[in-house]
Amino acid sequence: MSSFLPKSIQTLIEEFSKLPGIGPKSAQRLAMHLLHSPESRVQGLAGAVGDLKKGLQFCNVCWNISEESVCMICANNTRNQAQICVVEEILDVVALERTSEYKGVYHVLHGALSPVDGVGPEQLKIQALIDRVQLANTEMMEVILATNPGLEGETTAMYLTRALKPFSVKVTRIARGLPVGGDLDYADEMTLTKALQGRMEYR
Amino acid sequence: MSSFLPKSIQTLIEEFSKLPGIGPKSAQRLAMHLLHSPESRVQGLAGAVGDLKKGLQFCNVCWNISEESVCMICANNTRNQAQICVVEEILDVVALERTSEYKGVYHVLHGALSPVDGVGPEQLKIQALIDRVQLANTEMMEVILATNPGLEGETTAMYLTRALKPFSVKVTRIARGLPVGGDLDYADEMTLTKALQGRMEYR
Numbered sequence: 442m443s444s445f446l447p448k449s450i451q452t453l454i455e456e457f458s459k460l461p462g463i464g465p466k467s468a469q470r471l472a473m474h475l476l477h478s479p480e481s482r483v484q485g486l487a488g489a490v491g492d493l494k495k496g497l498q499f500c501n502v503c504w505n506i507s508e509e510s511v512c513m514i515c516a517n518n519t520r521n522q523a524q525i526c527v528v529e530e531i532l533d534v535v536a537l538e539r540t541s542e543y544k545g546v547y548h549v550l551h552g553a554l555s556p557v558d559g560v561g562p563e564q565l566k567i568q569a570l571i572d573r574v575q576l577a578n579t580e581m582m583e584v585i586l587a588t589n590p591g592l593e594g595e596t597t598a599m600y601l602t603r604a605l606k607p608f609s610v611k612v613t614r615i616a617r618g619l620p621v622g623g624d625l626d627y628a629d630e631m632t633l634t635k636a637l638q639g640r641m642e643y644r
Numbered sequence: 645m646s647s648f649l650p651k652s653i654q655t656l657i658e659e660f661s662k663l664p665g666i667g668p669k670s671a672q673r674l675a676m677h678l679l680h681s682p683e684s685r686v687q688g689l690a691g692a693v694g695d696l697k698k699g700l701q702f703c704n705v706c707w708n709i710s711e712e713s714v715c716m717i718c719a720n721n722t723r724n725q726a727q728i729c730v731v732e733e734i735l736d737v738v739a740l741e742r743t744s745e746y747k748g749v750y751h752v753l754h755g756a757l758s759p760v761d762g763v764g765p766e767q768l769k770i771q772a773l774i775d776r777v778q779l780a781n782t783e784m785m786e787v788i789l790a791t792n793p794g795l796e797g798e799t800t801a802m803y804l805t806r807a808l809k810p811f812s813v814k815v816t817r818i819a820r821g822l823p824v825g826g827d828l829d830y831a832d833e834m835t836l837t838k839a840l841q842g843r844m845e846y847r
Contacts, residue, residue, distance in 0.1 A: 446709070446734070447700055449692075449695050451698075452693040459689075461673065462670060462673070462687075469735060469738075472696070477754075480697060483696055486663075486693050489659040491686070492655075493686055497650055532676060535649060551680075583650070
């Protein structure tokens, strides 16, 4: 397609095109942008990409990304270690932390069950969660299932509920309902049904 | 915003966010994608970014990007050196080359006149074009103005027409009209006006 460009530009366009959500046209534009940027900015990006995984590992406890073998959240004694919030992705932890509402710890599954895509329980950090619960196994413990409210997230939540049944822990699911600022008019039936089922006394 | 992520991920998200058309959310998703990609792919991208400008320079003649001091097009003797197609950007050369229709040479301005953005003639490779034309200055020469058919491109074309008036070269402008596959119904007035003005005898 861009065989009229020098090799190094073509290579970069190809590499950019491999990224999700970046088509050949965007990749071209990004490469051109960098070509017109000062060399320091270009090297800044190159360095940031190259160093991304340097010193990074997954937390031994919750499988969140971390600079230590145990992440800052798991290592924090002021957090409630008996409350485990199960999420699909690292970014879900970031989103929940941003609320400053949650004071427990996390467990990152790194995906959701999706038989169509060949994602079974073995591909996720499910056994690690079961081991974690088994080790504690107290009625004081709560496992909050915060997988996404879509088909795959619900399947995963359902699977986890069953897998955790043998233990005496409390298993809860985050509320589904109308988003704040949302419009009842535009809500789908499933969301409305969940919103009605999850109604609480007005105080 | 993402202060709950390790430093190296935050740095990459910041670097990605600086790129045009990539917001903080996309930057996060790109960083997460790379985090889950094999290290070889991550280093592939890092290398491609870092090596982008290695061995690249602008062609001494036409200011296109090149691996040599004179680009492959300018150095090609089979191309008509008396026909100069003036374009705004490097990617315009790529687009025109893709047609395999044009056999002349190019001149890349690296932008278009835009007083609002502080882009005057000095910021573009206009003097270089004038020098080039002056050096040849023959009636055999044609300068094809292929700047974009928008406000800035038209302004630039107009400016160049005037600047090249003292020389005996022929100055032409690429045709404006309905794009192939376009709908007359949806065309704006300016395009229709230009399409009517530029009508040619049916053969």
